[in-house]
Amino acid sequence: MLTRGGTVVIGAGHAGFAAATALRDTGVDGPVTLLDVHCGLPYQRPPLSKAYLLGKADRARVAFRPAAYYERREITLRTGQPAVAIDRSARTVRLRSGETVGYDTLVLATGARPRPLPVPGHDLGGVLVLRTLPDADALRARLETARRPVVIGGGFIGLEFAAVAAAGGTPVTIVEAAQRILSRSVSAHTAAQLEKAHHGWGNTVRTGTGVQRIIGGHDGHAIGVRLADGTDITADLVVVGVGAVPETALAESAGLAVDDGIVTDRYLRTSDPSVFAIGDCARIAERNGSRTRRRESVQNATDQARTVARTIGGAPAAYTASPWFWSDQHQLKLQIAGDLTGYDEAVTAPGEGAFSTYCFRHGQLVAVESVNRPTDHVAARKLLERTDVSLSQRAVGPGFALADFLKFR
Ligand SMILES: Cc1cc2nc3c(=O)[nH]c(=O)nc-3n(C[C@H](O)[C@H](O)[C@H](O)COP(=O)(O)OP(=O)(O)OC[C@H]3O[C@@H](n4cnc5c(N)ncnc54)[C@H](O)[C@@H]3O)c2cc1C
Numbered sequence: 001m002l003t004r005g006g007t008v009v010i011g012a013g014h015a016g017f018a019a020a021t022a023l024r025d026t027g028v029d030g031p032v033t034l035l036d037v038h039c040g041l042p043y044q045r046p047p048l049s050k051a052y053l054l055g056k057a058d059r060a061r062v063a064f065r066p067a068a069y070y071e072r073r074e075i076t077l078r079t080g081q082p083a084v085a086i087d088r089s090a091r092t093v094r095l096r097s098g099e100t101v102g103y104d105t106l107v108l109a110t111g112a113r114p115r116p117l118p119v120p121g122h123d124l125g126g127v128l129v130l131r132t133l134p135d136a137d138a139l140r141a142r143l144e145t146a147r148r149p150v151v152i153g154g155g156f157i158g159l160e161f162a163a164v165a166a167a168g169g170t171p172v173t174i175v176e177a178a179q180r181i182l183s184r185s186v187s188a189h190t191a192a193q194l195e196k197a198h199h200g201w202g203n204t205v206r207t208g209t210g211v212q213r214i215i216g217g218h219d220g221h222a223i224g225v226r227l228a229d230g231t232d233i234t235a236d237l238v239v240v241g242v243g244a245v246p247e248t249a250l251a252e253s254a255g256l257a258v259d260d261g262i263v264t265d266r267y268l269r270t271s272d273p274s275v276f277a278i279g280d281c282a283r284i285a286e287r288n289g290s291r292t293r294r295r296e297s298v299q300n301a302t303d304q305a306r307t308v309a310r311t312i313g314g315a316p317a318a319y320t321a322s323p324w325f326w327s328d329q330h331q332l333k334l335q336i337a338g339d340l341t342g343y344d345e346a347v348t349a350p351g352e353g354a355f356s357t358y359c360f361r362h363g364q365l366v367a368v369e370s371v372n373r374p375t376d377h378v379a380a381r382k383l384l385e386r387t388d389v390s391l392s393q394r395a396v397g398p399g400f401a402l403a404d405f406l407k408f409r
Contacts, residue, residue, distance in 0.1 A: 006031030007312060008093055008103040010083045010250065012042035015279025015301035016109035017064045022309030024073045032075050033101060035093070038132065039080035041067060046298060048136040049160035050328045054167065055140065062133070086254035088272050105274055105312050108251055108262055109305070112244035112280040112296060117152060121214030125221040127238045130157050139239065146170060146237035150225050152211050154181030156327045158241030159194065162203050163329035171202035173233055175225065177210040185325075186336065187346040190357050190369045197332055214238055244296060246281045259283060261294040266318040268308050276311075278304040284319060297325045322384050324377075335377035338367030338384045347393050349376075349400040356380075358396050365391045368402070379403040 007023060009016045012034050020034045036042060041063040051057035060066075070077040078095075085094040092100045114129040116122065128139055139161070143149070149165055151158040154176030162172040174181070182191045195205050206227070215224040215232065222238045246261045257263040257271040261283025268276045268284060279301035283294040303321035310317045325336045343359035343366055354372035358365060368380035379402035383389060389409045391402075 005102055005104055006033065007105045007107060008033045008035065008101055009107040009109055010035050010093065011109035011111055011247075011279070011281075012036035012038075012077070012079065013045065013109060013111045013279065013301065014298050015111070015281075015305050016107070017042050018302040018305035019107050019109060019278060019309055020075045021073070022306045023312060024075065026309045026313035026315075028309065028313045030104070033103075034070070034075055034077050035081050035083055035095070035101075036079045037082040040133075041065070042077070042079070043133055044298075045131070046326075048133065049130055049157050049164070052133075052136055053130075053140055053143070053161065053164045059133070083250060086250060086275075088254055088275070091274065103274075105276070107305075107308060107312075108270070108275065108277040108281060109279050109301075110247040110250060110281045112246045114240065115243040115245050117211070117240045117242055119211055119213050121216055121222065122240070124214055124216045124238075125219070126236065127214055127222050127240060129240050130161060131244070142237050143168065143170065148234050149173075149237040149239060150175060150233055150235040151239045151241060152225065153241040153243070154178070154183075154205065154207065155241050155243060156182070156185065158239060159198065159329055160327060161239050161241065162198060163201065163332075166198070166201035166203050167330050171204070173204045173206065173235075174198065175209060175211060175227065175233070176205070176207045177228075179208050181205060181207065186334070186369055187340060187343065187357050187359055189346055189348050190334070190371065193355070193371065194329065194332070194334070197329065201330055244280065246283075246294060248281060251277065251281075259292075261292075263292065267311055267316060268304055268319055269311075276308045278308055287320070295323060297323065299324050322381065324381055332371055333374070335370045335374065336367060337370075337377055337380035338365070340367035340369075343367065345393060347396040349396050350398055356402065358391070358393070360393055363393070376402045379406050382406065 009019050043062045047057050047062045082096045083093045084096050092102050114131050149172045151174045165172045180191045210228040212226045214222050217223040224235050225233045248258045251262045252258045262277035264277050264284045270277050280296045283292045307319045327334045340359040343361050345360040348357045356370040356373045356376040359367040370377040
């Protein structure tokens with residue numbers, strides 16, 4: 001059977017769901033088909049390491065929308081339907097069922113999967129990752145009985161898991177190969193404050209040490225982790241959070257350009273003009289064309305989806321949105337506005353149980369990290385969009401509030 005035409009979106013995560021919605025919002029009235037490997041309603045991922053893991057949100061709460069939404073917006077939702085091949089000359093997508101779906105425009109929103117940990121023992125029982133709803137269900141169940149969890153990787157997902165476990169009375173050991181946690185994502189000051197907070201919650205953070213192997217017991221279940229220096233740590237649950245790799249196999253086998261992500265121009269067009277790529281799987285050309293970037297965040301997925309919907313709707317737009325991100329860890333809400341890559345100076349404005357760190361590159365503000373200071377974050381997003389106001393490092397210090405600084409500017 002061949003279904004014809006319109007826009008087919010492969011992947012119903014943040015990017016795919018937002019693309020289908022934005023196509024309808026922009027008035028595109030042709031058929032929109034949204035496909036996903038997973039059965040059930042498309043869902044949000046951030047709660048999986050936060051409220052859902054804590055047991056404070058159920059499946060209905062993490063779903064983007066109820067089933068009726070897709071009907072009302074005339075989005076044909078087909079979950080449990082992996083796309084297995086793309087025929088670009090025929091403009092068709094083949095599903096695992098053998099069915100073929102035709103498209104005028106194809107949007108690849110295939111996301112990313114957990115980076116495998118290449119050490120012996122990675123496949124033992126009790127070694128888990130956190131990317132999907134079934135992963136979160138498995139972790140939630142294990143957390144009920146685990147006494148000695150070990151997290152491998154001091155990134156956001158590992159730290160959020162550790163914060164949830166500690167909040168439930170189960171302290172965690174976090175092992176990070178780099179000299180500090182979040183080494184690619186936040187400034188040294190903010191990382192140090194978060195590490196201190198984890199210690200305060202009872203977690204142990206061991207930085208500057210890799211993992212040699214995961215040790216198995218007689219029953220094939222993980223019982224410990226051997227560090228690179230030969231130290232053994234007891235573990236009855238091992239959570240691996242060492243990053244994600246973009247899901248590019250489908251694009252690659254269709255002959256599209258791939259380089260640690262599906263390569264796109266600034267309009268998110270792949271090497272085939274009728275195929276777009278958005279979200280975690282996309283590597284987009286930067287403004288000046290000399291660099292490319294792949295980001296993993298809800299903001300990136302959602303804003304790229306809206307950009308592509310505008311282009312498909314006949315008003316082509318280059319992707320220019322400023323990045324922002326958040327992470328909840330126990331009582332701490334970290335919010336990041338901007339991109340701190342290559343920052344050379346960071347100045348902190350401390351406050352009561354809260355702070356913001358302002359990151360500068362060559363004297364120009366490039367990012368603001370706020371912990372429990374949401375008004376700074378909102379103001380930072382506004383400031384980073386403006387070209388007529390600049391903030392000097394000298395202005396930042398105790399008592400500095402960005403919203404006040406912006407009030408009359
Ligand atoms: C536990 C967790 C917590 C997070 N917390 C935050 C946070 O606090 N803040 C933040 O900004 N970001 C957070 N992120 C990152 C954010 O969720 C991702 O950046 C976002 O989900 C990317 O959206 P996406 O649609 O590109 O990819 P995904 O959400 O991964 O969706 C991709 C979808 O494509 C489907 N798919 C793949 N291949 C096929 C195929 N061949 N056929 C059909 N379907 C296919 C997959 O099944 C998947 O559902 C978190 C991520 C995780 C996993």
